[in-house]
Amino acid sequence: MKELNCAFNTVQRVFAANIEQAMQKLSKQSLDEYYQGAEFLAKIGQGDVLAIAFLKTMPWVGEFYGDGSIKKITDFSYQKISRTPNKGAVEPFLNSFIDVVEHTNSGQLDEYLALIEYHLNKTTFSVHGIHDTHASPSLKAMLANMSLLLEQLEFEGIYEWINYGLRYFQDHPERQQAYFSLSTADSKAVFQRQRKGLLFGDIEREINLFQRALWKTDFMYAPYSPDFEKLEHFHPYLEDNVIRLPDIYEPLNGVNACKRYTALVAHLIAHYQFTTKIVADNVSPQQRFFTEIFEDARIEYLAIQTYPGLRNLWLSLMPIVDEFDCDDEHQSCLRHRAIMLTRALLDDNHPYKNQTILDYVEKFKALMSAGETSTSDSLSLGLGYLIKTRSVSDALANIYFENTEVTYRDDNRSIWLFIEEFDEEDNIFEHRKKSEDEEGIKVIPPRYYDEWDYAYESYKPDWAAVYERLHSHSDASKIDKILDKHSALVKQLKKVLDLLKPQNKKRLRYQEEGVELDLDIALRSVIDIKNGSQPDTRINVDFEHDSRSVSVLLLLDLSESLNEVVGQSGQTILELSQEAVSLLAWAVEQLGDSFAIAGFNSDTRQKVMYYHIKGYSEHWDDAVKARLADLKAEFSTRMGAAIRHGAHYLDLQQSDKKLMLILTDGEPADIDVHDPKTLIQDTHKAVQEAQQKGMYPYCISLDKKADEYIADIFGSHYSVIDRIESLPQELPKLFLSLTK
Secondary structure (H helix, E strand, O other): OOOOOOOHHHHHHHHHHHHHHHHHHHHHHHHHHHHHHHHHHHOOOOOHHHHHHHHHHHHHHHHHOOOOOOHHHHHHHHHHOOOOOOHHHHHHHHHHHHHHHHHHOOOOOHHHHHHHHHHHHHEOOOOOOOOOOOOOHHHHHHHHHHHHHHHEHHHHHHHHHHHHHHHHHHOOOOOOHHOOOOOOOHHHHHHHHOOOOHHHHHHHHHHHHHHHHHHHOEHHHHHHHHHHHHHHHOEEEEEEEEEEOEEEEEEOOOHHHHHHHHHHHHHHHHHHHHOOOOOOOOOOOOHHHHHHHHHHHHHHHHHHHHHOOHHHHHHHHHOOOOOOOOOOOOEEEEHHHHHHHHHHHHHHOOOOOOOHHHHHHHHHHHHHHHHOOOHHHHHHHHHHHHHHHHHHHHOOEEOOOOOOOOOOOOOOOOOOOOOOOOOOOOOOOOOOOOOOOOOOOOOOOEEEEEEOOOOOOOEEEEEEEEEEEEOOOOOOOHHHHHHHHHHHHHHHHHHHHHHHHHOOOEEEEEOOOOOEEOHHHHHHHHHHHHOOOOOOOOOOEEEEEOOOOOOEEEEEEOHHHHHEEEEOOOOHHHHHHHHHHHHHHHHHHHHOOOOEEEEEEEEEOOEEEEEEEEEOOOOOOOHHHHHOOOOOOOOOOHHHHHHHHHHHHHOOOOOOOEEEEEEOOOEOOOOOOOOOOHHHHHHHHHHHHHHOOOOEEEEEOOOOOOHHHHHHHHHOOEEEOOOHHHHHHHHHHHHHHHHO
């Protein structure tokens, strides 16, 4: 072992502590590079810190990346970093290799160095524009997060994340540092978009159509980060008609991410259909554990009877372990027994020979074949199986975990009912925290939408947070008085509506039963009988009304400006809007069209409120009138996010024509946006997105200055009502002209 040529005693001590390990790990060439690099970094005028960091990390780097890698890093540290204004970043750069080695492969060193060089070149700057004089404000921040970046993003994704930060914050050092520290909302949103795997948001429509097609359900989704799942032992669940599930999935065992989401949602809805809660207070955690295994198998078995293809999907995500993998003398084999049982209950070709497993598989199949089953049956099977297989080693701290988790299954909260809230200290099933606002009304977690940036012609990911709630209510008689006030107009509308109602009858041939005989088919059947052929018995004709197929969403701007009084009428724009909407809602109810009313306003991008006033499944009744009577005008008008959220619900309707009416008194605006074109262009983009989904957005503007901007948003699909007092008469007529 040769000595290190260095005058720092601190460096010599670190060298002595690490050289033996370096000699074991490194080849002769790499060991020479190790000596030379440490000596060089100790002599470039930055004290002892660089050599110390180098000596501690390079044995692993040289072993992992091979000969030449240590010299590359030494040269890069000096040439690219130390000789620039960024010399203070050399130490965190060297320390970053502790994480880089863990999250890259042996051929990616050059790729990592190129990434750091790219960031340096783009963020090191000069005040006078002659040569670089100021260090990168964000290199250290990015290096501090390198473990997370490399763990969850490909290099291509990291470049995209960097480029977004450079696009918006290259000339703002403080904002740039915050962005690359992953401490801002937009930084996290861009990071999320670039993560490895399939984002749930990209296939939400397909998964929603899947649940509607198979089970006629329409649960909402609230995605969460899988990092939270790892930290908090969190699992998916279905509660309060909201499905909580990971926001991103990677392929697993050859199964793509989309199928993983399908398996998860199918399992949750099977619980919703077939599971009934049972009391958990007198059931131990181990008893609950095995009860859940039988209940999961029971509800999946029942679902497979209707949709046999689910069996192969679920089995493809279910691990197979060897029967003798777990050493029950030194390990707790509880989970090992559980995963074998899990597989055996649904897989007729399972490899297991354990007699207890075989016995309980037969009991399970006999139970399912007998007919009616319940969650209580799963409890009985779980208790019996635990008694038969209980072992002293179950209490050991060394638990066998490897390959024992079924990733698509939930936390099974739907099975258990806890009578006493704090019955057990470590209740792993207790996730019943409820989100409530100040008034005690439940608020669904926000839904995030991209916002269009016209300056860069790209989306700002997850930029606007839309919160939705059921609108508050007051006295429904206020709306009845409005209808009485406009009784003459109501009579006129009624005449028009009678003409628009479906009058024509559509003939349905080939019916077993009907109101008339179809002579052509009957004659053909007689001929078939005489020829000795089998006659067609569908010889009748029936009739049905040729009905309208229209779904409508009326989206109301509820911003502060609606409190303005109109002319000499003494009424506010909001009050006139209430009158117009009341008449329109009454008219649509007469026609029988699918119709919803929602309102929106905003207080920055972080709080866009979307109020449900009337749902598609609701009738024009006192409950709806009470909500409409209590409308309030406040805050601003972030219209693009509201249109996107409304389009989400309108898209779910099964109609030939989908009309979105937007009633507003001004241009899109919000207090956190200073360029007036920003939200105008974003709203135009939102309108285009709705049109691409087959919807027809149409704006009714009450703004006398609307001609300056409205065509830029809606093209020719708009009307401007200059005399706001005439809104109650004009709105229903406009609707009828658009839908006849």
